[in-house]
Amino acid sequence: MTTELDQREDGELIGIILKAAHCRDFETMARTATEVSEMTRNWATHIPWDDLASLEGADDELAQVVADLTEMWEPAHLRNPVDPDEEYALDKNAYDFYRPAGRNLLTRTGDFYGWVQARRRTETWQYSRVLEAAPDSVAQITNDLGRRARGINFNSQDYLSFNTHPAIREAAAKAMHDYGPHSAGSPMVLGNTRISDDLEAALGDLVGLDHVTLFPTGWAAGFGAVVGLVRQSDHILIDRLAHSCLQQGARAATRNVVRYEHLNVEAVRRHLTQIRATDTRNGILVVTDGLFSVDADWPDLVTLQRVCREHDATLLVDVAHDLGSMGPGGTGVLGMQDLLGSVDIVMGAFSKTFCSNGGFVASHSPALKQYIKMFGGSHFFSNALSPVQTAVVREATRIIRSAEGDVLRARLFTAIHALRDELTGRGLTCMGEPSPIVPLLIGNEKLARTANRLLFDRGVLAFMVEFPVTPTGSSRFRLQVQAGHRPEEAREAARIIEGAIADSRAYLSSAFGSAPR
Amino acid sequence: MQLYDAIVIGARCSGASTALLLAQRGHRVLVVDRSSFPSDVISTHFLWPHGMSYLNRWGLLDEVLAVTPAHTTVEVVNDGISLTGSVPTELLREYFRDLHGDDSGVVQSYASVRRRVLDEILVGAAAKAGAEVRTNFTVRELIVENGQVVGVRGRAVDGELVEERARIVVGADGRNSFVARTLALPKYDERPRCTFAYWSYWSGFDLGPAQLHRRGRLACAVAPTNFDQNMVLVWGPSEWSREFRGDVPGNYQKALDFVSPELGDVVRSKGTREERIYGTLDQSAFLRPLHGPGWVLVGDAESAKDQCTAIGITHAFRDAELVSAALDRWLRGDASIDEAMTAYGDRRRSQNAAAYHDYVCTLAEMRPYRHDELQLFVALRGNQQETDRFIATHADVAPVSEFFQASNLFLLNDAAKESSADHAVFEDFAETSRSYQQNLFA
Ligand SMILES: Cc1cc2nc3c(=O)[nH]c(=O)nc-3n(C[C@H](O)[C@H](O)[C@H](O)COP(=O)(O)OP(=O)(O)OC[C@H]3O[C@@H](n4cnc5c(N)ncnc54)[C@H](O)[C@@H]3O)c2cc1C
Numbered sequence: 001m002t003t004e005l006d007q008r009e010d011g012e013l014i015g016i017i018l019k020a021a022h023c024r025d026f027e028t029m030a031r032t033a034t035e036v037s038e039m040t041r042n043w044a045t046h047i048p049w050d051d052l053a054s055l056e057g058a059d060d061e062l063a064q065v066v067a068d069l070t071e072m073w074e075p076a077h078l079r080n081p082v083d084p085d086e087e088y089a090l091d092k093n094a095y096d097f098y099r100p101a102g103r104n105l106l107t108r109t110g111d112f113y114g115w116v117q118a119r120r121r122t123e124t125w126q127y128s129r130v131l132e133a134a135p136d137s138v139a140q141i142t143n144d145l146g147r148r149a150r151g152i153n154f155n156s157q158d159y160l161s162f163n164t165h166p167a168i169r170e171a172a173a174k175a176m177h178d179y180g181p182h183s184a185g186s187p188m189v190l191g192n193t194r195i196s197d198d199l200e201a202a203l204g205d206l207v208g209l210d211h212v213t214l215f216p217t218g219w220a221a222g223f224g225a226v227v228g229l230v231r232q233s234d235h236i237l238i239d240r241l242a243h244s245c246l247q248q249g250a251r252a253a254t255r256n257v258v259r260y261e262h263l264n265v266e267a268v269r270r271h272l273t274q275i276r277a278t279d280t281r282n283g284i285l286v287v288t289d290g291l292f293s294v295d296a297d298w299p300d301l302v303t304l305q306r307v308c309r310e311h312d313a314t315l316l317v318d319v320a321h322d323l324g325s326m327g328p329g330g331t332g333v334l335g336m337q338d339l340l341g342s343v344d345i346v347m348g349a350f351s352k353t354f355c356s357n358g359g360f361v362a363s364h365s366p367a368l369k370q371y372i373k374m375f376g377g378s379h380f381f382s383n384a385l386s387p388v389q390t391a392v393v394r395e396a397t398r399i400i401r402s403a404e405g406d407v408l409r410a411r412l413f414t415a416i417h418a419l420r421d422e423l424t425g426r427g428l429t430c431m432g433e434p435s436p437i438v439p440l441l442i443g444n445e446k447l448a449r450t451a452n453r454l455l456f457d458r459g460v461l462a463f464m465v466e467f468p469v470t471p472t473g474s475s476r477f478r479l480q481v482q483a484g485h486r487p488e489e490a491r492e493a494a495r496i497i498e499g500a501i502a503d504s505r506a507y508l509s510s511a512f513g514s515a516p517r
Numbered sequence: 518m519q520l521y522d523a524i525v526i527g528a529r530c531s532g533a534s535t536a537l538l539l540a541q542r543g544h545r546v547l548v549v550d551r552s553s554f555p556s557d558v559i560s561t562h563f564l565w566p567h568g569m570s571y572l573n574r575w576g577l578l579d580e581v582l583a584v585t586p587a588h589t590t591v592e593v594v595n596d597g598i599s600l601t602g603s604v605p606t607e608l609l610r611e612y613f614r615d616l617h618g619d620d621s622g623v624v625q626s627y628a629s630v631r632r633r634v635l636d637e638i639l640v641g642a643a644a645k646a647g648a649e650v651r652t653n654f655t656v657r658e659l660i661v662e663n664g665q666v667v668g669v670r671g672r673a674v675d676g677e678l679v680e681e682r683a684r685i686v687v688g689a690d691g692r693n694s695f696v697a698r699t700l701a702l703p704k705y706d707e708r709p710r711c712t713f714a715y716w717s718y719w720s721g722f723d724l725g726p727a728q729l730h731r732r733g734r735l736a737c738a739v740a741p742t743n744f745d746q747n748m749v750l751v752w753g754p755s756e757w758s759r760e761f762r763g764d765v766p767g768n769y770q771k772a773l774d775f776v777s778p779e780l781g782d783v784v785r786s787k788g789t790r791e792e793r794i795y796g797t798l799d800q801s802a803f804l805r806p807l808h809g810p811g812w813v814l815v816g817d818a819e820s821a822k823d824q825c826t827a828i829g830i831t832h833a834f835r836d837a838e839l840v841s842a843a844l845d846r847w848l849r850g851d852a853s854i855d856e857a858m859t860a861y862g863d864r865r866r867s868q869n870a871a872a873y874h875d876y877v878c879t880l881a882e883m884r885p886y887r888h889d890e891l892q893l894f895v896a897l898r899g900n901q902q903e904t905d906r907f908i909a910t911h912a913d914v915a916p917v918s919e920f921f922q923a924s925n926l927f928l929l930n931d932a933a934k935e936s937s938a939d940h941a942v943f944e945d946f947a948e949t950s951r952s953y954q955q956n957l958f959a
Pocket residue numbers: 042043045046526527528529530531532549550551552558559560561562563564654655656657689690691692694695714797800815816817818824827828829830831832833
């Protein structure tokens with residue numbers, strides 16, 4: 001080792017200079033400064049290394065030098081203490097806890113719970129709010145600390161405002177009167193009623209497919225359709241952003257899953273060609289949503305279905321969000337692309353437009369219908385949709401198909417355009433296409449959580465989504481519009497939301513948020 | 518008094534390259550720096566493939582490669598779980614197309630280039646392209662007229678006070694930016710928890726491609742660099758830095774031995790340390806406003822962050838390309854200054870940039886890896902495509918959010934070819950994890 005290597009390390013030298021500054025020993029300061037490495041001098045150019053001796057006497061200059069040197073000498077977190085609870089709540093993601101360690105299933109979820117509690121205490125936990133009254137375009141809610149708020153409601157999935165529709169309520173009451181609350185069996189046994197058959201027929205009519213199966217939830221329909229049809233040696237191509245019930249169905253059904261780039265039909269074609277080059281014997285299910293519920297966009301289904309047929313693959317489209325609320329006569333994305341009756345398998349959920357739990361799977365094949373009922377699991381081994389729910393959905397389907405349905409959809413879209421225009425006009429980023437879902441991109445989770453906290457008291461109810469609903473770093477408000485929203489309400493909400501975002505950006509001192517790309 | 522199109526303060530990664538690119542487009546540029554070249558600055562100097570690609574786009578890569586070893590694969594070892602991979606070329610192309618609109622010059626290799634080498638090449642290229650370069654020139658004052666920065670006053674090498682004016686002043690003057698301090702610009706998105714980092718240069722061994730090891734809250738890296746030497750770096754949470762600096766050489770070796778006993782042994786038994794140990798305690802991350810009347814910031818001046826993903830130089834290059842393209846449009850009259858700067862701002866403050874900022878800052882806290890994170894590394898073994906994508910994510914070539922997406926993570930786990938049973942760290946995980954919380958240097 002050369003003598004040069006015995007030189008003292010920069011940190012130590014800065015320590016000496018600081019100590020000397022304390023005793024106003026300018027000579028030691030200047031002498032030690034000459035020993036500081038070229039690297040550190042070139043980095044800390046704000047410190048007048050060569051002039052330390054000439055500082056003598058000038059108190060403010062000395063104070064500045066001491067401050068600058070201290071900054072290099074002390075780790076930053078010691079200088080800027082932060083509220084640990086808030087830091088923990090804002091900096092972590094659910095992703096950080098999704099696979100806990102240890103063999104004790106009861107105790108190992110503690111870390112996650114600690115984070116949830118920190119988020120509750122800091123009122124940044126957007127989940128588990130409850131309604132205090134029937135949700136309408138305005139709603140009254142309570143958060144899980146018991147605080148109450150009332151606001152313009154973009155938090156309910158009731159696109160055509162059926163919750164307050166007299167005919168829907170009447171249908172529910174009548175079914176209640178005729179059959180009772182009734183959940184007395186699997187649909188395979190004795191869970192269904194006469195109205196179940198009616199409803200299947202009405203839905204078949206709406207999507208142009210003859211054979212429809214009802215499921216007790218939309219989740220059950222998606223999951224059941226995939227695991228019912230696909231075997232371990234089969235393949236699934238699934239849009240990266242397809243609904244969770246389909247993703248988890250895919251995981252449960254086979255290891256041969258390809259998640260293709262969102263909406264990219266060319267990627268599907270490429271993958272299909274690849275698979276068919278080596279596997280001509282097994283099935284391929286291609287899975288996509290109609291309207292995507294966190295991005296508000298939709299695929300080119302015409303090409304997608306054609307590409308599937310060319311490769312002997314089967315297409316499944318989830319129309320949960322668009323059916324009833326958009327498209328000619330409420331036929332959703334299928335109707336908009338003139339595809340009624342020509343997509344292999346269509347599934348949907350009633351919870352967005354049809355004012356009830358439940359879901360369905362439809363196709364032209366009676367065999368497929370019978371097969372999914374038997375082997376989908378979530379149909380056979382779950383109790384049926386209750387008569388009240390069935391009647392509500394049947395009535396909703398009737399209205400959707402009527403002239404009144406057209407009026408409601410027109411109103412809905414007036415409110416959607418008002419909301420989107422107002423948000424965009426304020427420089428905020430609305431994703432996707434005009435549809436009942438208006439995703440307002442925030443990006444950074446901290447910003448989204450803080451904005452969400454501020455919004456609670458300001459008269460707008462909106463659901464903030466983050467991982468695992470969205471990828472990390474792309475959180476957003478998912479605003480769900482209703483036919484009952486007046487355009488003025490939409491504009492007022494946009495104004496309030498903008499204020500909340502601006503204030504949280506200032507609070508966090510963040511330069512990020514709601515930026516394009 | 519001459520009027521320049523642009524005066525660039527700082528002549529290293531961000532400044533020299535901005536000056537180079539503006540001069541290449543025919544603009545009158547003055548670039549000044551307080552230091553002279555060749556010289557080093559506090560920074561290790563790992564350049565990811567997109568960093569190298571920028572150099573290639575600017576015609577400087579050959580000059581770098583003539584004196585610097587380069588490789589394409591890196592080895593990343595986390596608690597004994599080893600992954601080896603490269604940044605995929607297709608993702609690199611996508612990165613350039615997305616950010617700059619063309620993907621020319623993409624290379625897949627990386628290198629570790631001493632700053633005394635790299636910065637001198639950049640300064641030389643700026644001068645050759647026609648920029649006026651003044652070293653040993655310290656800017657002391659910004660000239661502001663009607664709220665607009667219009668020039669600088671500074672002390673030249675001979676001690677003379679000089680005044681120069683330009684249509685725009687570019688602050689490329691590093692994390693302690695003089696421009697930012699003078700304009701009293703606020704800091705945004707500060708993340709005070711970061712790493713302390715100490716490194717030096719060793720001869721006597723050649724381990725091939727770069728290795729990056731992490732165990733508990735500590736990490737080390739070795740990369741072959743210029744002059745037949747290796748840059749060997751150790752880092753850990755800044756909470757432990759006071760104790761570390763109590764005995765820098767001793768703790769440096771102690772950290773190596775803890776994180777990678779093999780590497781510790783090579784350094785101890787074969788290595789000769791050629792220089793002093795350099796280090797820094799404070800790398801806390803922040804952003805500053807990007808631009809204002811008469812000024813714009815690039816590189817560390819605008820956004821500094823921890824060294825743990827070794828991205829600063831590459832980001833400085835990215836900024837240089839973005840800002841020079843924007844300024845060029847304005848100087849030519851194709852866009853107003855506001856339009857040009859807004860376009861620059863949108864790219865720098867994009868959602869992906871925010872997600873990456875969070876990623877680096879969270880990594881810099883150096884928490885021990887959680888069970889599921891280590892499990893993820895196990896799941897990645899045997900899946901080269903996703904390993905490469907993970908490395909690309911780490912290097913800011915692929916969006917962080919696309920990798921850390923629920924369905925992707927689930928799928929990776931489901932398709933894992935290897936079981937965690939083969940890796941010692943999982944044996945008494947809770948206990949190991951607890952032991953990692955102990956400050957090794959206390
Ligand atoms: C410990 C550490 C390790 C790192 N490791 C890596 C790595 O492995 N890979 C990587 O890519 N990045 C790394 N970085 C980050 C990288 O060093 C920076 O991002 C990069 O140096 C930024 O370049 P810059 O041109 O913006 O600023 P700098 O390199 O800091 O240059 C600023 C220049 O401005 C000059 N200047 C300042 N004030 C004035 C003035 N008033 N008048 C005239 N001139 C002035 C200075 O003299 C200096 O030369 C590391 C950083 C640190 C701290």
